[in-house]
Amino acid sequence: MQIITQELLKKCKKNERAAMAELFSILAPKLKGICYRYCGNTFDAEDLLQESFIIIFTKLGTYRDEGSFEGWAKRITVNTSLNWLKKNKVILQMQELNNRVEPEDDSEEENIADVYAEELVNHIAGLPDGYRTILNLFAIEGFSHKEIAEQLGINESTSRSQYSRAKKALQHLFMKEKRS
Amino acid sequence: MKSFEKNIKTQANAFQMDPTPGSFDKVIAALEKKKKRRFIFWLWFLIPGFAIGGTIGIYQIFSSSDKTTLAHQKTEYVTESTKNSDEQTTSQSSSTENIISSSSAPDNSNIHSSEKNTEVTNESQTDVTNKNESNTFEKKKNNSTVNTNTKNIHQTHIIDANQLNIKNNDDKSVTDIGIKKRINESAIRPFFPTSVKIQENRNGSLLSTKDIPLEPSILPIPTTLHSKFSLGVYSDLGVSKSIFTSKQNDSTSQGYYSARKETDQFIFSYSAGLQFRYSPVKFLTVETGIGFTHYESNQIIVNGGASSSSMTTDLLDTVITLFASAPTSKEYRNTYDYISIPLKVYYQKRWKWTSIEAGGGVIFDIPVHTEAYVADENSGYSYLRNTVKDSRLNMFGIQVSANVNMVFHVKKFSLFVGPTFKYRLNSMFDENYIIQQRPYFIGGQLGVRYNF
Numbered sequence: 001m002q003i004i005t006q007e008l009l010k011k012c013k014k015n016e017r018a019a020m021a022e023l024f025s026i027l028a029p030k031l032k033g034i035c036y037r038y039c040g041n042t043f044d045a046e047d048l049l050q051e052s053f054i055i056i057f058t059k060l061g062t063y064r065d066e067g068s069f070e071g072w073a074k075r076i077t078v079n080t081s082l083n084w085l086k087k088n089k090v091i092l093q094m095q096e097l098n099n100r101v102e103p104e105d106d107s108e109e110e111n112i113a114d115v116y117a118e119e120l121v122n123h124i125a126g127l128p129d130g131y132r133t134i135l136n137l138f139a140i141e142g143f144s145h146k147e148i149a150e151q152l153g154i155n156e157s158t159s160r161s162q163y164s165r166a167k168k169a170l171q172h173l174f175m176k177e178k179r180s
Numbered sequence: 181m182k183s184f185e186k187n188i189k190t191q192a193n194a195f196q197m198d199p200t201p202g203s204f205d206k207v208i209a210a211l212e213k214k215k216k217r218r219f220i221f222w223l224w225f226l227i228p229g230f231a232i233g234g235t236i237g238i239y240q241i242f243s244s245s246d247k248t249t250l251a252h253q254k255t256e257y258v259t260e261s262t263k264n265s266d267e268q269t270t271s272q273s274s275s276t277e278n279i280i281s282s283s284s285a286p287d288n289s290n291i292h293s294s295e296k297n298t299e300v301t302n303e304s305q306t307d308v309t310n311k312n313e314s315n316t317f318e319k320k321k322n323n324s325t326v327n328t329n330t331k332n333i334h335q336t337h338i339i340d341a342n343q344l345n346i347k348n349n350d351d352k353s354v355t356d357i358g359i360k361k362r363i364n365e366s367a368i369r370p371f372f373p374t375s376v377k378i379q380e381n382r383n384g385s386l387l388s389t390k391d392i393p394l395e396p397s398i399l400p401i402p403t404t405l406h407s408k409f410s411l412g413v414y415s416d417l418g419v420s421k422s423i424f425t426s427k428q429n430d431s432t433s434q435g436y437y438s439a440r441k442e443t444d445q446f447i448f449s450y451s452a453g454l455q456f457r458y459s460p461v462k463f464l465t466v467e468t469g470i471g472f473t474h475y476e477s478n479q480i481i482v483n484g485g486a487s488s489s490s491m492t493t494d495l496l497d498t499v500i501t502l503f504a505s506a507p508t509s510k511e512y513r514n515t516y517d518y519i520s521i522p523l524k525v526y527y528q529k530r531w532k533w534t535s536i537e538a539g540g541g542v543i544f545d546i547p548v549h550t551e552a553y554v555a556d557e558n559s560g561y562s563y564l565r566n567t568v569k570d571s572r573l574n575m576f577g578i579q580v581s582a583n584v585n586m587v588f589h590v591k592k593f594s595l596f597v598g599p600t601f602k603y604r605l606n607s608m609f610d611e612n613y614i615i616q617q618r619p620y621f622i623g624g625q626l627g628v629r630y631n632f
Contacts (some may be wrong), residue, residue, distance in 0.1 A: 057207070059215070
């Protein structure tokens with residue numbers, strides 16, 4: 001596993017092409033995975049990856065060696081993906097859905113414990129845009145519903161209901177797969 | 181955290197996906213383009229910045245040189261009786277001292293320099309000193325700072341009457357208004373004072389002063405009100421959009437035409453260059469020059485559903501379909517760069533410091549660079565092209581242009597600013613192309629000229 005060293009970052013800040021290529025090769029697979037989780041298709045994931053890297057390389061000078069660089073780059077990628085969703089009006093569409101909060105059901109939780117990462121992410125990618133976004137932000141990024149509501153400009157109850165449905169939909173998919 | 185979230189987080193964070201080949205190159209290409217755009221963006225702040233800064237600098241230089249001239253013009257007359265000094269002379273001498281002291285003159289001890297003294301004969305002295313005495317007047321030039329504190333607008337300048345062609349005896353008829361007019365028309369008009377004291381030599385009085393109130397002035401009087409030739413730099417900054425027409429009635433042409441028309445929007449556009457003007461008469465000017473014009477046109481491009489392996493990885497030649505309204509559509513800005521040659525006529529009305537000019541004419545455009553998607557009617561795809569040769573562009577363009585400018589004159593420089601409108605008469609593309617596109621531009625013109 002390759003490590004992002006301070007030396008490598010220094011070279012990238014100096015716009016050294018080889019160093020930038022190395023940083024890209026280390027981070028790109030992980031970041032494209034994030035993009036794919038948010039947009040749900042490989043074509044847009046590729047675009048979002050490139051857009052994220054343009055921002056990463058442009059803003060590299062503002063990275064102050066506080067916290068991991070990978071974490072910083074991931075945050076940029078998540079924000080780029082969220083902006084893309086907002087631009088494509090995915091967030092607005094969420095508001096139109098029923099905001100009724102459904103009770104959480106933990107009965108099927110054990111179903112996803114032994115699932116492969118690729119399988120899981122493909123299932124997430126297959127979810128409707130609203131479900132996918134909230135699931136990503138709540139379950140994977142660890143945001144609270146309040147934070148998600150503020151970030152996306154939606155109601156907290158919308159976030160809760162979307163997450164509840166996303167969870168059910170995902171569990172349903174796994175159960176269906178298990179049976180088949 | 182519940183086990184569902186924990187499991188999903190662990191698995192999702194472990195997920196990786198390889199980027200497509202050439203992805204890094206595309207990032208680098210986009211970064212280079214961004215860097216170039218940023219440079220051009222700042223350039224358009226720098227050009228007017230330099231123009232304004234240069235004008236202010238030149239103004240300051242001329243301003244201080246005029247102040248120095250004024251300081252040199254401040255003259256004191258000190259009588260020196262060579263023989264038989266009588267009471268009159270004495271009284272006149274004391275009168276002089278009074279006047280000098282009352283006219284807020286600087287300390288004489290700082291200003292008397294023997295090297296700069298010149299002796300002049302005052303002709304009127306004979307009338308005053310019983311024709312037997314010849315008084316010489318030591319004309320001492322005052323090099324001390326006069327009115328350097330420009331914040332104090334109620335300053336007093338002493339101007340030699342001779343500078344204004346006011347002779348000793350023969351100009352008794354010159355009124356205050358006449359003197360004021362002469363000051364205003366002369367090059368020695370002070371920039372900031374509200375009153376000027378004229379040191380004159382009339383009415384039997386050897387020395388006296390006259391308060392001539394002047395309106396506050398910020399700008400120096402231009403040396404000439406009409407220059408035949410001028411050379412300058414200009415920039416047009418604004419937004420442009422296009423008018424589209426369809427060439428054929430088939431569904432491909434109509435679809436492409438609709439897609440372009442519906443997705444077109446106002447986008448920042450600019451041009452800049454050198455201008456040369458010839459003004460045969462005061463109210464008319466002919467303008468030509470050479471410039472660079474850049475504008476962009478919006479286009480929605482759609483992934484044609486081709487698999488990534490069938491798509492060329494070269495950023496500049498990506499295969500796409502023609503139409504919008506698909507989930508994978510994205511916006512692209514076609515860019516076009518031209519060399520422009522304007523030919524315009526202006527009517528101008530000139531005042532002392534300002535003028536207004538209105539005019540128009542034609543601009544000839546020759547394409548020099550492009551990065552735009554070009555539709556291929558046969559394949560139903562568009563291809564990104566970066567050479568003029570492959571771009572189906574019309575190699576000769578003609579625009580009509582209209583301008584109204586407010587012009588500010590500072591010495592031999594003229595700053596101009598005003599709204600401008602441009603419309604392309606012929607299509608950007610060759611006549612057989614799938615659509616006809618005629619852009620128009622709304623914005624402002626800004627620039628500076630040197631008048632010969």
